[in-house]
Each structure stands twice: as structure tokens, then as C-alpha cells.
Amino acid sequence: MTSLLPSPGRSAEQVRHDLATRRPLVLVATLGGVVAAASTLLVCVALGVVGWYLSDGGAHGAPRDALRVGALGWLMGHGSGVRVEGTPVTAVPLGLTLLCAWTSWRLGHRVGASVSGHGPDASGVDDGQRDLVVPCAAALFAAGYTVTAVLTATVAATPSTAPSTPRVVLFSLAICLLAALPAIAVGSGRAAIWAAQVPTTARAALLVARRIAVVWLLLSVLALAIALAVDFSTAANVMGQVGGGTGPVVLMVVLSIVLLPNAVAFSGSYLLGPxxxxxxxxxxxxxxxxxxxxxxxxxxxxxxxxxxxxxxxxWLVLLPPLVGLVVAAWSQWTWPTTSYVEAAVRAAGGGVAAGVLWGLAASLAGGAVGPGRMRDVAPLAGEVLLHAVAAFGLGALVGGLAVCWWQQRTMPVEITLDDDLA
Known part of the structure; x- marks a missing residue:
């Protein structure tokens, strides 16, 4: 028992800190991936059971059928697609996908904090010592998440539904790469160290891309809200025609919520032009x-x-380049540079990156949703990508260079760069 007491050279606070940040990496990271997948799966399964009961009071089918429906819904959020009475449904409910990504981020952040004491310290990392804590933790997290997803697909799949297990694996790895890996890096403190080594131009371009993407997201949400408000009576009539009592109405509302990100991507594709x-x-x-x-x-x-x-x-076609122009001008004004070349790279690079993000969102938002003509419900992803890259990129280039020219004429020759991206 005396081994549990703090050593003479270390305080109790230091011991508690080591216990909190040096937890078993293999166990914590793998368990984090399993919990990230299982937690959202349980939510979907619970919704399946509730929906089964609300639809007809549980008079038809069995609880295991409701559990399977919930699991299949979770798999669809991972791109699996299903067959309904022989008809393929391949559209991805992006609301579920974002919920899984957010959960992976939160748990990844906790995993990173729990293993941050492993590997070299901050000074050692700065000196170039090999640090494999984040890659190893992310790989184990992804393994736990992916294995859980594959097991779910194996148990829930039937010959008639036929979800795609390879697509589930691909989406699971993408969620872990884009959400869990950065979260582990942030939670472990490595992200702050690595970010300081990123060139200033690249950081400024990422700032422009993030701001353009956020502004365009807000405009897309606003356009969708206005369109629904203008013809709200039609939506209300559709809801009023849903028979079967409160249960089907609740299920329709839940379905609308999980498909809301898809609708926002459609709205942004409309505003972009294609x-x-x-x-x-x-x-x-x-x-x-x-x-x-x-x-x-x-x-x-x-x-x-x-x-x-x-x-x-x-005139809506002028909106994307205008957004790129205003955001790049704002970024150049708050984080100035005296070099026209650097200003151009920052602005154009950020605009192109934002366009690629929206092209990716458009490619994920659509798919088959029913038989016959409903097999083609999707943004024109290829054209959306080209329009977004060109409009955001050119607009941002003009805005960045214009403000750089103005600063050259009105500000002192020596401009102090602000390294704070907040």
C-alpha cells in the first residue's frame, strides 16, 4: 500500500495529474471508439422501438423488428443504404452522420486528455522527438468504432435489406479521421504544438476557408427557412394529411430533423447556381x-x-463571389500582409478550399429515396463543385487583393502580423 503514496519529490496534485493523463492507451482509445459507435447506435435503436410503439401500439411485428429498423437507420447514417421492398434507398441522413461525428469528437477529446501524459513532453516534441501517441490512439479508436459498425451490419442485415458493409467501413473510417483524430490531437495538447509549426500563409488560408464555409452555411439555412415560411401552409397541410394519430406525425418530424442537413446542402447548391x-x-x-x-x-x-x-x-449567382469577396477582405483587414502574392494565396486558397467542402457536402446530400423517378434526388454535385471553387476562389482573390492594395496605400510600411487566429 505504501507504493500508492506520493513520493517525497512529487506532490499529491502531481500524482493525481499523472493518473488522469497516463491511463492505459490501448484500453482507453479502443474503448472510446466502441462507446462512440455504441452510444449513437443505442439512440437510434431506442427511436426505432419508440416509433414502432407509436405507429400502432406494437400491434404488428415484434420488438426485434423495431430494433433492426433502428440499427438499419444508424447504418444508413454511415452510408450503408438499404433495400425497401426491393427498392434501393441510398440517401444518407446527414443528421445522423453529424451526430456520430459530434459524438466521436467529444469522446476523442476525452481520450486525448486521458493519454496526454504518454510520450515526450512539450519541450521534447518541440525538439523533434518521435511522438506516436495521437496516431496510435486514433488508430485504436478507429478500430473500436469500425468493428462495432461491422458487427452491427452483420447482425442487422437481412437478404431483403442488404446494407453495404464496405460503405459502412468507409464512412466509419472517415468519421474517425475527420472528427476523432483532430479531437484526440486537441485533447492531448499536441494540436497546439503542431499548429504553431504550420506556415502563416496556410493558417490564414484555412481561416478564410472556415469563414466562407460558415457564412455560406448560414445563408443556406436562411434561404431554406424563408422558402419554408413563404409556403408554410403547404407544409402544414401535408402534416395534417398524415394519418394514424400522433405517432406518424412524430416520426415525420424526427425524419425531417435528421434530413435537415441534406436540405441545407440542397439550398446551398441552389444558391450556387447549378x-x-x-x-x-x-x-x-x-x-x-x-x-x-x-x-x-x-x-x-x-x-x-x-x-x-x-x-x-x-441575381442570386452574384451571391457566392460576393461572399468570397467580403470574407477575404475581412480576413485580410484583420490579419494583414504587405505582400500581394501572399494575400492572393491566402484568399484564393481559402476560397478554393471552401468550394471543395461544399462540393463534398453536395455529393453526400443526395441519392435514391424511392422507386421510379425518386431514384434521382440529389444536388448536381459536379457542377456545384466547379461553381463553388470558381465563385468563392475568384471572389476571395478580388477581395483579398483589393484590401491589400488599400492597406499598402494607407497603412505604414511595417505591418505587424497578428498570429492570433481567434
Missing amino acids: GFSVGTGTLVTPGAVVLGPLPAFPMLAALPDDGATPGWTA
């Missing part, structure tokens, strides 16, 4: 709207009317 389709042979853009018969879903009330569009919608 638009999207809501069925084979349809097109929704600021310049033309061609629709056909649509399913009874409340969120579809946000669609514009079929036929000719108002004249003002054509």
Missing part, C-alpha cells in the same frame, strides 16, 4: 424550375413553383 433534381428529368435552379409529381413530405414545400422563375432569382 441547383438539384427531385426526381428523374427534374431541375431546380435560380433560372429554371422543372418539377413532376412529388411525395407528400413537408420539407418539399420549400421548393419553388414549377415553371418560369422570377427575374430577381437570376
Whole structure:
């Protein structure tokens, strides 16, 4: 028992700190991945059981069927797709995907804090000592997460539903790479050390990209909210026509919530110009709207009317370059540089990166949602990518260079760079 007492050269506080930051790396990281996957899976399974009970009071089917539906919904959030009565449904409910990513971030941050005491200290890392704590923890986290996802797919899959296990593995690894790995780096304190070594130009370009992406996200949400508010009566009528009592209405609301990020991606694709389709042979853009018969879903009330569009919608094509221009000008003003080349690289690089992000979001937002013409409900991802890269990139380039020119004329020759990105 005397070994548990603090040594003469170390205080009790130091011992507690070591116990909190030097937990078993293999166990903590692997368990973190398992818990990240299992926690969101349990939420989806619980929703499946609640939905089964609300739909008909549990009169049809068995609890295991409700559990399987919840698990399949979780797998769809990982890109698995399913077959419903022989019809493929490949659209990814991005609300579930984002929930899984957020959970992985939170647990990854805790894992990073729990193993931060392993490896060299901060001075050792600065001196170039090999530090494999974050890569090892992230790999173990991903292993725990992916194995849980594969086991879920194995148990929940049936020949009739046929979810894609390879896509589940791919999405699981992507979530761990994009959410858990950065969280572990931040929680362990390595991210702050590594960020200081990133070139100033790259950090400034990432700042521009982040600001453009956030501003465009807010504009897309605003456009969707306005479109729904303008035709709210249609959405209310659709909800009123849902039969079966309170249960189906609640399920419709939950489905709308998990598909809200998809709708925002559709809205952003519309504002960018290329638009999207809501069925084979349809097109929704600021310049033309061609629709056909649509399913009874409340969120579809946000669609514009079929036929000719108002004249003002054509001016929406100026919105993306304007956003790039304003954001790059703002970033150049708050974090100035006297070099035209550096200002151009910062602005254009950030605009292009933001465009790539939105192109990726558009590619994930659509897919098949039903039989027949409903097999093609998606943004025009390729065109969205090209328009976003060109509009954000060129707009940001003009804004960054314009403010740099103004600063050259009005500010002192010696400009002190602000390294604070906050």
C-alpha cells in the first residue's frame, strides 16, 4: 500500500495529474471508439422501438423488428443504404452522420486528455522527438468504432435489406479521421504544438476557408427557412394529411430533423447556381424550375413553383463571389500582409478550399429515396463543385487583393502580423 503514496519529490496534485493523463492507451482509445459507435447506435435503436410503439401500439411485428429498423437507420447514417421492398434507398441522413461525428469528437477529446501524459513532453516534441501517441490512439479508436459498425451490419442485415458493409467501413473510417483524430490531437495538447509549426500563409488560408464555409452555411439555412415560411401552409397541410394519430406525425418530424442537413446542402447548391433534381428529368435552379409529381413530405414545400422563375432569382449567382469577396477582405483587414502574392494565396486558397467542402457536402446530400423517378434526388454535385471553387476562389482573390492594395496605400510600411487566429 505504501507504493500508492506520493513520493517525497512529487506532490499529491502531481500524482493525481499523472493518473488522469497516463491511463492505459490501448484500453482507453479502443474503448472510446466502441462507446462512440455504441452510444449513437443505442439512440437510434431506442427511436426505432419508440416509433414502432407509436405507429400502432406494437400491434404488428415484434420488438426485434423495431430494433433492426433502428440499427438499419444508424447504418444508413454511415452510408450503408438499404433495400425497401426491393427498392434501393441510398440517401444518407446527414443528421445522423453529424451526430456520430459530434459524438466521436467529444469522446476523442476525452481520450486525448486521458493519454496526454504518454510520450515526450512539450519541450521534447518541440525538439523533434518521435511522438506516436495521437496516431496510435486514433488508430485504436478507429478500430473500436469500425468493428462495432461491422458487427452491427452483420447482425442487422437481412437478404431483403442488404446494407453495404464496405460503405459502412468507409464512412466509419472517415468519421474517425475527420472528427476523432483532430479531437484526440486537441485533447492531448499536441494540436497546439503542431499548429504553431504550420506556415502563416496556410493558417490564414484555412481561416478564410472556415469563414466562407460558415457564412455560406448560414445563408443556406436562411434561404431554406424563408422558402419554408413563404409556403408554410403547404407544409402544414401535408402534416395534417398524415394519418394514424400522433405517432406518424412524430416520426415525420424526427425524419425531417435528421434530413435537415441534406436540405441545407440542397439550398446551398441552389444558391450556387447549378441547383438539384427531385426526381428523374427534374431541375431546380435560380433560372429554371422543372418539377413532376412529388411525395407528400413537408420539407418539399420549400421548393419553388414549377415553371418560369422570377427575374430577381437570376441575381442570386452574384451571391457566392460576393461572399468570397467580403470574407477575404475581412480576413485580410484583420490579419494583414504587405505582400500581394501572399494575400492572393491566402484568399484564393481559402476560397478554393471552401468550394471543395461544399462540393463534398453536395455529393453526400443526395441519392435514391424511392422507386421510379425518386431514384434521382440529389444536388448536381459536379457542377456545384466547379461553381463553388470558381465563385468563392475568384471572389476571395478580388477581395483579398483589393484590401491589400488599400492597406499598402494607407497603412505604414511595417505591418505587424497578428498570429492570433481567434
